[in-house]
Amino acid sequence: MKHIAIVTGASSGIGREFVRTIPKHGTFDEVWVIARNQERLEELQWDVSIPLKVVAMDLSDPASFVRMQTLLEEQKSDVRLLINAAGFGRFQAVEKCSLEDNLGMIDLNCKALAAMTQIVLPYMQKGAKIVEIASVAAFQPIPYINIYGATKAFVLSYARALNRELKQRKIHVLALCPFWTRSRFFERAIQKDENIIKRFIAMYEPEFIVKSAWTALRFKRDLCIPGWKAKLQVLGVKLLPHSLIMTIWQKQQGLK
Numbered sequence: 001m002k003h004i005a006i007v008t009g010a011s012s013g014i015g016r017e018f019v020r021t022i023p024k025h026g027t028f029d030e031v032w033v034i035a036r037n038q039e040r041l042e043e044l045q046w047d048v049s050i051p052l053k054v055v056a057m058d059l060s061d062p063a064s065f066v067r068m069q070t071l072l073e074e075q076k077s078d079v080r081l082l083i084n085a086a087g088f089g090r091f092q093a094v095e096k097c098s099l100e101d102n103l104g105m106i107d108l109n110c111k112a113l114a115a116m117t118q119i120v121l122p123y124m125q126k127g128a129k130i131v132e133i134a135s136v137a138a139f140q141p142i143p144y145i146n147i148y149g150a151t152k153a154f155v156l157s158y159a160r161a162l163n164r165e166l167k168q169r170k171i172h173v174l175a176l177c178p179f180w181t182r183s184r185f186f187e188r189a190i191q192k193d194e195n196i197i198k199r200f201i202a203m204y205e206p207e208f209i210v211k212s213a214w215t216a217l218r219f220k221r222d223l224c225i226p227g228w229k230a231k232l233q234v235l236g237v238k239l240l241p242h243s244l245i246m247t248i249w250q251k252q253q254g255l256k
């Protein structure tokens, strides 16, 4: 049986960095890379010694779940690692953002992540690992990044509870919560005519985020918040009332 790793959101940013570093962290026969942009997925093979299986599909379309199920069944694979990195956000007031995009964030960030996890689980055995990418945004309500933050709160809660449920099967789930990270994320998040975020307290590199995640996996942690600025932000959010946190955020960014 082939040992495989599956990475969603593999064409860019954090997902792509996971794929590039997978060979250093385990023995896999194949890595399945998933995103919409086929060309970018194919280019990844230049950077990775393990054979890649390119699965170009839109995870916000439920037909992709059926395709995934079929692929897994056909190949009778042993999935040793699943990284759910596909996700997008919009920095915009809920009312200004299209309904399509608002629901699209829920479809991709929550529904597809939960679907991929559940579809893959029957093909996992003792020792398998799952990384669910949440965000520092998961810990607080965030006006103007509202639905995105709420989707990440779902991911954080889901991943940590799932880790407990899967302990019996000795499958480890990590909730990875990056702070701002340099990637294509911002191309989709920032609206040209509307500059919501004027200050980024930190900007981490995908390499640092992924290196921290591999360490957290090694130590079987269920939560990873890479970087001291990110940890400090989460600590502040835990200690102070959320109403005050939201006021500070709005003042910091000059938002009404």
Ligand SMILES: NC(=O)c1ccc[n+]([C@@H]2O[C@H](COP(=O)([O-])OP(=O)(O)OC[C@H]3O[C@@H](n4cnc5c(N)ncnc54)[C@H](OP(=O)(O)O)[C@@H]3O)[C@@H](O)[C@H]2O)c1
Pocket: 008, 009, 010, 011, 012, 013, 014, 015, 034, 035, 036, 037, 038, 040, 057, 058, 059, 060, 084, 085, 086, 087, 088, 089, 108, 133, 134, 135, 136, 177, 178, 179, 180, 181, 182, 183, 184, 185, 186
């Ligand atoms: N960057 C940050 O500041 C930051 C902070 C905290 C958490 N995160 C989270 O980290 C994860 C990775 O984000 P990133 O920063 O690496 O952003 P990114 O560079 O934009 O990567 C997002 C990935 O998701 C894929 N994707 C988007 N829509 C998709 C769809 N409908 N179906 C399938 N794949 C889709 C994209 O590929 P295609 O466009 O080819 O489909 C891309 O591979 C996301 O869950 C994000 O929410 C990011």
